[in-house]
Amino acid sequence: MTRIFIPRDAAARAVGADRVAAAVEAEAKRLGQPVEIVRTGSRGLFWLEPMVEVETPVGRIAFGPMTSKDVPALFTSSFGTGHPLHLGRPEEIPFLKRQTRITFARCGIVDPLSLDDYRAHGGCRGYERAKVLGSAKTVEEVTKSGLRGRGGAGFPTGIKWKTVADTAADRKYIVCNADEGDSGTYADRMIMEGDPFALIEGMAIAGFAVGATKGYVYIRSEYPDAIRAMERAVLLHPFEGFDVEIRVGAGAYVCGEETSLLESLEGKRGQVRAKPPLPAHKGLFGRPTVINNLISLATVPAILADGAQHYADLGMGRSRGTMPIQIAGNVKHGGLFEAAFGLTLGEIVEDIGGGTATGRPVRAVQVGGPLGAYFPRALFDTPFDYEAFTAKDGLIGHGGVVVFDDTVDMAHQARFALEFCAIESCGKCTPCRIGSTRGVETMDKVIRGERTEANLALIEDLCQTLKFGSLCALGGFTPYPVMSALKHFPEDFNRPRLSVAAE
């Protein structure tokens, strides 16, 4: 019986993985050759998806990007080098070989809903070690690892946990923020679809560490595949005494902000709360709550299993461990690249990403989602590190890297950032609610060439107000894309346009 691995990851399905799986099944039946098809997550080499892997005596052999037309040749070539899409061992593909996979160690390899697979590939070891260490030592271990919030804020995870552990209450909660709304990011989605037990184990460890028995995973509604996978996984998980419930968002970007997410979980409008009180003191339903990004939680089992030091040894400065960098947009080799902090932006975009998909020169790279800055090539020496990006007026956010070629109109991108803020503003604070709309109007004037200098001065002033006067990162960080576009690409804001770029 030949085992054939085909991703069920949403991005792989979006480019035809289901059709390939059906073709493999049909061809095997036609030939009377018994095969077992295992639907996995994705390895994250998306330009090669659908990537099919076949188990052979020398390990798995990959083929891709496959279409159903390429399936018969898989069989006639006996799954060998004769196939035109033969890629060899996936671990030897440079994009994968150069990575340090800790959080994504199992993703794309295991059957996501098989506990046996999970255990066979190192799952559950973290939870078991936590139980041996005891709750206080578990918190200490997470602190020592240097793990920081992977949602973007970069707050030390261990300190958050300790605050909740030290707060007395009748009930506490673990909340996983899986409202991954940043364009250019898909790491959370990949874990939910490819290794859901890692997340659940991380939450169970958090629960044990701080004294909580109930966890919620808040998943955005744009991820139906991830929701389905998680709903099945929570019924199967082996972490006794810890209950996980899946909740689905309803299309509000701002619910990725932690206090807004808590409001939404409580059944209210997703409006931001003023802090203090911190969620660690008064969070969900007024109880002490650990609210962490999905990647932070899914990394915890590996930290516990292999020890804090092992994780802390990786990285640079105060950015310890690895970051799943998500390379996206107009890029040749788009995909998930987990590596220790410290790669430069240029290495990520040019070397690993292979430059643009269109073959034109890279002009701008937006790092950290719609609230992240646009970096020009001149800043390609910036290392991927929380502090290094802050020093260059940018942010790494959730690790999304969106590449644009030289056809991009940066005035249009700046306008979009303001428009997005206007669409998604929760309306609680004035700078964000009103400022974003006024910003779009003013940017339209700039694009039309109306009193350009005066209107750009107004934009700068407005960005100051947004930055310092907003309650949360939506209004507070919208100035990053706007001001970086202005600063690094001024020529795009002061040129006559034949047609109005704005819709």
Added chain:
Amino acid sequence: MSAVWNEVEATRIIRRHSGREGAMLPILHDLQAAFGCVSPAAVRLVAHELNLTRAEVHGVVSFYHDFREQPAGRHVLKLCRAEACQSMNGEALAREILKRFDLEWGETTPDGHLTVEATYCLGLCACAPSAMLDGQPIARLDEASADEIAREIAREIGR
């Protein structure tokens, strides 16, 4: 296909969540799945069952982009308008599709067949531009594949 409004059935759906903390969103999702939208009648019933004011429920329904007050078309095509898809010419492809059906964002064809909506990221950003048709992901859209999708829908409509 969603059913016509039925208060008995709706009450049953709401009560299925009784005892659940913060059940509003799961209830609204289930009601919309059953009846295609969250109508004023549904708002009134949810308010009554959860012991809230209609204003409070309306406030929640109107806050979230997902909840509709009118049912969508039989097919819902979501086109991603976020940055990664912009970088791969997504905006121009989206315009073409809208033009073809004579729609603006969020509108439904007069025969109720198709609704086209904007979405901001489907998490398929390494295979941009992307879309979702009736919950199924589609990526690496280009003129040919976008045309094929449009043609398939148009064929069904009989245009």
